[in-house]
Amino acid sequence: MEAPHREGLRRVITFSEFKTKLTYEDFVPIARLNADPATLAVRxxxxxxxxxxxxxxxxxxxxxxxxxxxxxxxxxxxxxxxxEDKAGIRLNHVPFKGANPAVLDLLGGHIDAVAVTLVEVATHVAAGKIRPLAVMSDRRIKAGWEGVPTLRERGIDLLIGGWRGMATPKGTPPEVLVILRAMIANTLQEPAMRETIAK
Incomplete structure (x- = not known):
């Protein structure tokens, strides 16, 4: 019998519980705003x-x-x-309704670690409450994370991260797409925006 977390993973990937009929084909991408690697972190x-x-x-x-x-x-x-697969280990996966409840339970000592993106623990890392053990990126991260090794540095070839972006409904007029892309590109070059994203 498969481990419970594998059962759950297969169930979600089949999309059998989603109520929406929307797919990526219903949207036109405008811009990627950022990308965050995953991290494994402990108290x-x-x-x-x-x-x-x-x-x-x-x-x-x-x-x-x-x-x-x-x-x-x-x-x-x-x-x-x-x-787990890359390191030859077995973990007890504890799902929460969002990363914030998982991080709070980590801070409360109810779980051993969290696997989330950097953004979801950055405030607690900066406050000295959470220690990231590794980042799942191809290079070390700046903004206070320089001392955190990548998994690759530790001999585990694994890159995983999430990204956020903007899109419009399919059928948006091309002239509107041009304007939106130009506005977002300009906004992303603003010093204040670049500083915020870097943090």
Missing amino acids: VDSPYQNLEEFLSAAKKNSGDMKVGNAGLGSLGHLAAAAL
């Missing part, structure tokens, strides 16, 4: 000081390490499941 007082210690404990206690995520099939869930 600052966690016994796991680095990724190697976390993975070692996960191997010794197969299936006991509780890792929160934003819900079944979320980016964090997929990232942690991929990490």
Whole structure:
């Protein structure tokens, strides 16, 4: 029998529970606004000081390490499941209704770690309450994350992240698309916007 998290993952990917009939074909992309890699993070007082210690404990206690995520099939869930496969470990995936409840339960000591995007823990990392063990990007991240290694640096070839963007309904007039793309491109070059995104 498959592990419960694999069952849930398969169920979500089949899209059997979605009520909308919308697909990507119903939209026209305008612009990608940002991209955030996933991270594996623990409380600052966690016994796991680095990724190697976390993975070692996960191997010794197969299936006991509780890792929160934003819900079944979320980016964090997929990232942690991929990490399991690449690192040869087994985790206890704990789905929440969003990343914020998962992070709050981590801070409360109810779970061992979270798998989320950087943005979802950045405030707590800056406050010294959460320690990221690794980022799932191709290079280290700036803005206070320079000391956090990538999984690739630790010998795990895994890149996972999420991105946010803007789109319009299919059928939007071409002249409107041109204006929207130009406005967003200009906005993304504004120093204040670039500084905010970098943070």
